[in-house]
Amino acid sequence: MTTKILLDESRLPDRWYNVVPDLPAPPPPPLHPGTREPLGPDDLAPLFPADLIEQEVTAERFVEIPEEVREVYRLWRPTPLIRAHRLERALGTPARIYVKYEGGSPSGSHKPNTAVPQAFYNARQGVRRLTTETGAGQWGSALSFACAQFDLDCEVWMVRASYDQKPYRRSMMELFGARVHASPSPLTASGAKVLADDPDSPGSLGIAISEAVESAAPDDTRYALGSVLNHVLMHQTVIGEEALEQLAMVDEAPDLIVGCTGGGSNFAGLSFPFLREKLRGRMNPEIRAVEPEACPSFTRGRYAYDFGDTAGLTPLLKMHTLGHDFVPDPIHAGGLRYHGMAPLLSHIYDLGLFGAEAKPQRECFEAGVLFARTEGIVPAPEPTHALAAAVEEARRCVETGEPKVILTALCGHGHLDMAAYDRFLAGRMEDQALPQSRLDEALTTLP
Amino acid sequence: MTTKILLDESRLPDRWYNVVPDLPAPPPPPLHPGTREPLGPDDLAPLFPADLIEQEVTAERFVEIPEEVREVYRLWRPTPLIRAHRLERALGTPARIYVKYEGGSPSGSHKPNTAVPQAFYNARQGVRRLTTETGAGQWGSALSFACAQFDLDCEVWMVRASYDQKPYRRSMMELFGARVHASPSPLTASGAKVLADDPDSPGSLGIAISEAVESAAPDDTRYALGSVLNHVLMHQTVIGEEALEQLAMVDEAPDLIVGCTGGGSNFAGLSFPFLREKLRGRMNPEIRAVEPEACPSFTRGRYAYDFGDTAGLTPLLKMHTLGHDFVPDPIHAGGLRYHGMAPLLSHIYDLGLFGAEAKPQRECFEAGVLFARTEGIVPAPEPTHALAAAVEEARRCVETGEPKVILTALCGHGHLDMAAYDRFLAGRMEDQALPQSRLDEALTTLP
Known part of the structure; x- marks a missing residue:
């Protein structure tokens, strides 16, 4: 029994499966919020490395998993x-x-399955630092671990309410070597703006995303997302x-x-x-x-x-x-x-x-x-x-x-x-x- | 690599190894605290089921693990x-x-390796309830889980300081179905005595052992220990x-x-x-x-x-x-x-x-x-x-x-x-x- x-x-999968080409109809494209035109790869380049943008839109049914x-x-x-x-x-x-x-x-959790390749492709492109947001902390701790494997700095904006209530998820991120900020933080313009209005703001995932995206502006820094994208x-x-x-x-x-x-x-x-x-x-x-x-x-x-x-x-x-x-x-x-x-x-x-x-x-x-x-x-x-x-x-x-x-x-x-x-x-x-x-x-x- | x-x-071990017969000299026996004479099996019967007492003193090199x-x-x-x-x-x-x-x-942790057979042998002998003490909670949660597998009630005396500081270990024991008491508790004579002297006692493993042993007195109840014994x-x-x-x-x-x-x-x-x-x-x-x-x-x-x-x-x-x-x-x-x-x-x-x-x-x-x-x-x-x-x-x-x-x-x-x-x-x-x-x-x- x-x-x-x-x-x-030896039977670990050696490729990921892309379901898109097998579907009876293609998915509707993401649109630029200003023009409402379909988004192009260039629009995403400030946030993500080329390999991940390519994977986001690939028509291949299988993508090889790097060794x-x-x-x-x-x-x-x-x-x-x-x-x-x-x-x-x-x-x-x-x-x-x-x-x-x-x-x-x-x-x-399952989150490291994507955190690890995201860290790898960023490191291969010469990125030195990843930023992200985290709510309860599962995604943040996965990315922290992944960054430690490829010598990337990792900076996580954690929703203030969780930061205070779930200190052990924060500890795990720090244990893996990440820097964790309670969001809203005074470190970003968007965080500072929220704090100016409400110094006791408990934060939200939306605010934390804004802070992580804003902090990904330097050339050596990119942003990583733990779900939703293809x-x-x-x-x-x-x-x-x-x-x-x-x-x-x-x-x-x-x-x-x-x-x-x-x-x-x-x-x-x-x-x-x-x-x-x-x-x-x-x-x-x-x-x-x-x-x-x-x-x-x-x-x-x-x-x-x-x-x-x-x-x-x-x-x-x-x-x-x-x-x-x-x-x-x-x-x-x-x-x-x-x-x-x-x-x-x-x-x-x-x-x-x-x-x-x-x-x-x-x-x-x-x-x-x-x-x-x-x-x-x-x-x-x-x-x-x-x-x-x-x-x-x-x-x-x-x-x-x-x-x-x-x-x-x-x-x-x-x-x-x-x-x-x-x-x-x-x-x-x-x-x-x-x-x-x-x-x-x-x-x-x-x- | x-x-x-x-x-x-299929290669799960089917027997435990008893090192005693392979040693160049036998270990010194436990002594009765009153007579200072070596302890006999009868002295242990109020606390442990016969199978475990037998295993405590067996001269066999291997003991079969029940299916x-x-x-x-x-x-x-x-x-x-x-x-x-x-x-x-x-x-x-x-x-x-x-x-x-x-x-x-x-x-x-490794604790369920012994909690499971202890619960099994007790259940097979008709015991309905196990008592134990726990400090930080590892042993208590292992025994709680084991008791759930063999329909035994499980009652754990957890050192008050840990009970207050490590609520999640207590939660895990309760999740597995155990009743957990902060020790010292008013439920036992030894606990009540400590509380009478010091209502705010943080407890100790020694006090918790006394409470668990005392509570194992009824015929359908035995006591379980998570380390130390053969x-x-x-x-x-x-x-x-x-x-x-x-x-x-x-x-x-x-x-x-x-x-x-x-x-x-x-x-x-x-x-x-x-x-x-x-x-x-x-x-x-x-x-x-x-x-x-x-x-x-x-x-x-x-x-x-x-x-x-x-x-x-x-x-x-x-x-x-x-x-x-x-x-x-x-x-x-x-x-x-x-x-x-x-x-x-x-x-x-x-x-x-x-x-x-x-x-x-x-x-x-x-x-x-x-x-x-x-x-x-x-x-x-x-x-x-x-x-x-x-x-x-x-x-x-x-x-x-x-x-x-x-x-x-x-x-x-x-x-x-x-x-x-x-x-x-x-x-x-x-x-x-x-x-x-x-x-x-x-x-x-x-x-």
């Missing part, structure tokens, strides 16, 4: 695919549940490529694939390789994104051009959005609190190639507790959304008797999220579905 | 053996450094057995084995199988225990009969001890703050079969930071002691040009110890070598 399906290092990147990947990849026997037994289900676990990475989603496909091979090793094909979505990179990374096989007619899984009821961009957002940040500094992206100045309730799954959705995923959803559902917070934590007690891994709050959907489907199989094969990605551990579990176990957690009136109001701000 | 040497689940235990082990075992290429490169050393990583377990050390030998096989897979034999020692179970688990091979003349590694300068039981303690707890309730154990009411400085490696050393390890050390050294705290954290930045794993403060010794030896190899093979166990991750790294990175950490006068005074209390 196999519990962990392990891939040998320098694979060498770092090998510290934690290939990651295990776990057959959740004990969870199945606790549910009494005939379903077979497989979990691709990304929590063994240096920062404890190249980020592509880097994450190592998750799905490995899972595809691992399921084949035990002669399984998934009936249902569920993943949690914030910006969408984890879900895309898991599902794109399976979507490719589905489009080729080699398997026919149902694919489903799971998002929080407090931030339901797929299920209740509008598919429209909108800004990626609150301040309206980024290009216009066509995506499922709740409006760029929508501020979700402070649920514990900080990584899922983004007003928009990756444009590429939004396009594929619009094509009807996968489904989506929204889950309330407490159902997710209930699944997280069940998973921890049965399988011995404490999940981060984000992937508990997908676990809740997997548990729900497995319970349905108890009724129908169907031995469905369910696949999900456990994109990170919850060791630094114990305060949230504390709150749940003490009965002090609330569900926070988004009221329609608030959504209607937020959508009026669409450009 | 292999980075992670993985063992397939029910192996099934739980498979959630995280076999654990990876990591070749630390990037650390070696950072040091510029010709040494080859191998790290056996136990941090992927449910509680994040059966605990034996359960941990899965670490060394796997490492032995993994090194053989890459045709290596260790020149130096270093492990950190608190009660000694992690070091024993790693080293005993290699000690067996050494005694048989099959390899000749130097084996070395590494302890904190603040709590140097091997290097500066006395080898004498002493109590295992502060209050003097336990049997008398012959061990390297700093005196049973010695209270080490509050270093961050909480798991190494024990006044004594496992009697079996003390005996083997006395036989001259391995060496020991003491390390100051800052050198250990420096090694921990270097390891995190190069290898992408944040070590718990305890194993940084062994890492510091490995790094020192690897630096010596830079001088001598020797391509030594160094093996160590990274017995846990430091995700819940970020406050300690914070302190170190901010330059606010101090070395705390034990003054001779304090040691002399502590040793006057030996019975």
Whole structure:
């Protein structure tokens, strides 16, 4: 009875998968916020190195993973695919549940899968310093680690509220060698402006993005983003490529694939390789994104051009959005609190190639507790959304008797999220579905 | 270039190794504190189930691991053996450094290796509830998880100071389903007595042991201990057995084995199988225990009969001890703050079969930071002691040009110890070598 399906290092993927050429229609381009014309590579050059801009728009189906990147990947990849026997037994289900676990990475989530190549391509182009923003700190700690591998300086603007409330994520970034600033900071014009108006500002992701982008102005400095963009989603496909091979090793094909979505990179990374096989007619899984009821961009957002940040500094992206100045309730799954959705995923959803559902917070934590007690891994709050959907489907199989094969990605551990579990176990957690009136109001701000 | 040497689940060890019959002399027996006569199995029956008492004194070289235990082990075992290429490169050393990583377990350390069989044997004997004490919380969270696997209630007395300062370890225990009490508690006579004298007592491991032992009185309840005893050390030998096989897979034999020692179970688990091979003349590694300068039981303690707890309730154990009411400085490696050393390890050390050294705290954290930045794993403060010794030896190899093979166990991750790294990175950490006068005074209390 196999519990962990392990891939040998020799079978670490040697290329990323780009789903774009396999789609029945191309995704709508990002637009320049001034001219509303499609954006060209030159528009992005001040922010990103040439290799990443090329990957953002490539028509190639596969992009080779540089050996320098694979060498770092090998510290934690290939990651295990776990057959959740004990969870199945606790549910009494005939379903077979497989979990691709990304929590063994240096920062404890899937984020290093893209942080490492981003740091590598920047270093190869002679960049000396990367700037970024971070909310709860997962992305910031991944980029900090990646920069340490390629001798890059790393500077992170961390939303003030998180900086004060989650000191250990900041410690981890510093441990990996990064400089971390609470945002708003007096170090940038945009930060100083906010502080002048409100010295006690708790900050926001939008402000932190502005500060990181502004600080990327020097020639030797670039900016890095941890989700949403095409190249980020592509880097994450190592998750799905490995899972595809691992399921084949035990002669399984998934009936249902569920993943949690914030910006969408984890879900895309898991599902794109399976979507490719589905489009080729080699398997026919149902694919489903799971998002929080407090931030339901797929299920209740509008598919429209909108800004990626609150301040309206980024290009216009066509995506499922709740409006760029929508501020979700402070649920514990900080990584899922983004007003928009990756444009590429939004396009594929619009094509009807996968489904989506929204889950309330407490159902997710209930699944997280069940998973921890049965399988011995404490999940981060984000992937508990997908676990809740997997548990729900497995319970349905108890009724129908169907031995469905369910696949999900456990994109990170919850060791630094114990305060949230504390709150749940003490009965002090609330569900926070988004009221329609608030959504209607937020959508009026669409450009 | 292999980075992670993985063992397939089919090669999970099926027996534990008992080093006692292979030793040139038997270890001195524990004594009854009243009669000073050797302890018999009946004396232990109120505290431990028959299987564990049998294992405590067995003369068999190998003890079969029950399939029910192996099934739980498979959630995280076999654990990876990591070749630390990037650390070696950072040091510029010709040494080859191998790290056996136990941090992927449910509680994040090696402790579940013994918690799971202890819970299993208790459940098989009809026990319904286990009690234990915990200091920083590693052992308590391991036993909480183990009890959840065999439907046992678990009740943990956690030292009040840790209970207040490390709320997330408590949360993890509760997440796994345990009841956690701050110790001293009003629930036991011994706790109530302490509280009567000092309502604000911060507690101690000694008091917590008294409370857990007292609470194990009902017929359906037993007590569990996370280190020190023979059966605990034996359960941990899965670490060394796997490492032995993994090194053989890459045709290596260790020149130096270093492990950190608190009660000694992690070091024993790693080293005993290699000690067996050494005694048989099959390899000749130097084996070395590494302890904190603040709590140097091997290097500066006395080898004498002493109590295992502060209050003097336990049997008398012959061990390297700093005196049973010695209270080490509050270093961050909480798991190494024990006044004594496992009697079996003390005996083997006395036989001259391995060496020991003491390390100051800052050198250990420096090694921990270097390891995190190069290898992408944040070590718990305890194993940084062994890492510091490995790094020192690897630096010596830079001088001598020797391509030594160094093996160590990274017995846990430091995700819940970020406050300690914070302190170190901010330059606010101090070395705390034990003054001779304090040691002399502590040793006057030996019975």
